[in-house]
Amino acid sequence: MRNLSFLVLITVLILSACGRPNIDEQTGQKTIRLAYLVNPTQSTHIMSEEFKEQVEEESDGRLRVELYPSGSLFPSDREAIEAVQLGNVEMTIPALASVSGFDRDFMILDLPYLFEDTEEAYSVLDGPFGQGLLDGLEDVNIKGLVYGENGFRHITNNIHPVYTPEDIEGQKMRTLESPVHTDVFNAFGANASPFAFGEMYSTLQQGTYDAMESPIALMYTSNLYEVQQYMSLTSHVYMPVALLMNNDFYESLEPDLQEIVMDAAEDYRENQRILSQEQNEEYMQEMVDGGLQVNDLTDEERQAFSEKAEPVYEKYEEMLGSELFDELNKAVEEAQ
Structure with missing residues (x-):
C-alpha cells in the first residue's frame, strides 16, 4: 500500500510540474522547463547547468x-x-533519431556512415543543410536551436565481438525509436526492434535483448557496460542531440530574451562537444578497466556494413526525395 501511495505521489508531482503555468503573474518571470533522459554526470546535463546559469544571469532573472x-x-x-x-x-x-517522428526529413541523418569524423559532421550540421532541417521544425511548433553531441554510435552485445555483419546475424538488437535505425540493423542481419531507453538496463540484464548500440558516454553514464560484455567500435552513425524549444514560447519572448537564449544555446553547443569528447576518452578507459572487451574495426570491415545498408539508402531516398540527398551530399563534399 505504501508503494502504491508513493507512486501516486510521484505521478501527481510530475503532472503538476508539466501542467503549471510557466509565467509568474506577479513578476512576469518566465520559466523554461528543460527535460532530458541522461543523468547528471553526462555532458548534456553538465552543460545544461551552464545554459541555465547563463540564461538566468543575462536575463537579469526575467527567465528561470x-x-x-x-x-x-x-x-x-x-x-x-x-x-x-x-x-x-x-x-x-533528445537524440536526433527521435526528431524524425516529427519531421521525417531528419531520417536522412539516421543513415549509416554519412560522416568520416566529427569535424565533417559539425560542418554539415552547423551549416545551411543542418540549419534548414532545424528551421523546418517550426511547422510543427518546435524551435530548433542548435545541435549538440551524442557522438558516434557503436555496437555492444553479450555474445561475441563484432567485426562483420555476420557477427550480429540473428541477435536480438535494441534500436533507437527510428524506423531508419531498425531498417539498418535488420539489413545488417540482426533481429532489430526499437525500445525506450529508460528501461534498457533491466532489459539487457534479463536477456530480452542480446545487443544494442550506443555512444560511449551514454554507455558509461547509464552503467550499461555492466550488462554488456563486448563493444565493437563500428562508428556506424554519428548521432547529434538537438536543443529544442516550444516555438510558441520562443516567439512569445522579447527579442533580447530570444537573443539570450540563442547565445546560450550556441555556447552550449561549443562547450558540450568539447566535454563530450573528453568524457569519451575517460569513460572508455574506465569501462575497459571494468571488464568491457573492446575491439576496433578496419575501414574495410566498416565498408562491409555500409554495403549491407545500400537497400536502406535506396528506400529512404525514394521516400524523402533525391533533392534532399543531393543537398546532403553537396554539404558533405564541401566539408571535406
Whole structure:
C-alpha cells in the first residue's frame, strides 16, 4: 500500500510540474522547463547547468530555467519532444533519431556512415543543410536551436565481438525509436526492434535483448557496460542531440530574451562537444578497466556494413526525395 501511495505521489508531482503555468503573474518571470533522459554526470546535463546559469544571469532573472534530468518527467525522447510541441514543457535535448517522428526529413541523418569524423559532421550540421532541417521544425511548433553531441554510435552485445555483419546475424538488437535505425540493423542481419531507453538496463540484464548500440558516454553514464560484455567500435552513425524549444514560447519572448537564449544555446553547443569528447576518452578507459572487451574495426570491415545498408539508402531516398540527398551530399563534399 505504501508503494502504491508513493507512486501516486510521484505521478501527481510530475503532472503538476508539466501542467503549471510557466509565467509568474506577479513578476512576469518566465520559466523554461528543460527535460532530458541522461543523468547528471553526462555532458548534456553538465552543460545544461551552464545554459541555465547563463540564461538566468543575462536575463537579469526575467527567465528561470528548471532542469529535469534522468528521464524524471518523460521516459523517452519521443514523449519529451511531444510535450515540448504541445507546450507542456518548454525545452528538451533528445537524440536526433527521435526528431524524425516529427519531421521525417531528419531520417536522412539516421543513415549509416554519412560522416568520416566529427569535424565533417559539425560542418554539415552547423551549416545551411543542418540549419534548414532545424528551421523546418517550426511547422510543427518546435524551435530548433542548435545541435549538440551524442557522438558516434557503436555496437555492444553479450555474445561475441563484432567485426562483420555476420557477427550480429540473428541477435536480438535494441534500436533507437527510428524506423531508419531498425531498417539498418535488420539489413545488417540482426533481429532489430526499437525500445525506450529508460528501461534498457533491466532489459539487457534479463536477456530480452542480446545487443544494442550506443555512444560511449551514454554507455558509461547509464552503467550499461555492466550488462554488456563486448563493444565493437563500428562508428556506424554519428548521432547529434538537438536543443529544442516550444516555438510558441520562443516567439512569445522579447527579442533580447530570444537573443539570450540563442547565445546560450550556441555556447552550449561549443562547450558540450568539447566535454563530450573528453568524457569519451575517460569513460572508455574506465569501462575497459571494468571488464568491457573492446575491439576496433578496419575501414574495410566498416565498408562491409555500409554495403549491407545500400537497400536502406535506396528506400529512404525514394521516400524523402533525391533533392534532399543531393543537398546532403553537396554539404558533405564541401566539408571535406
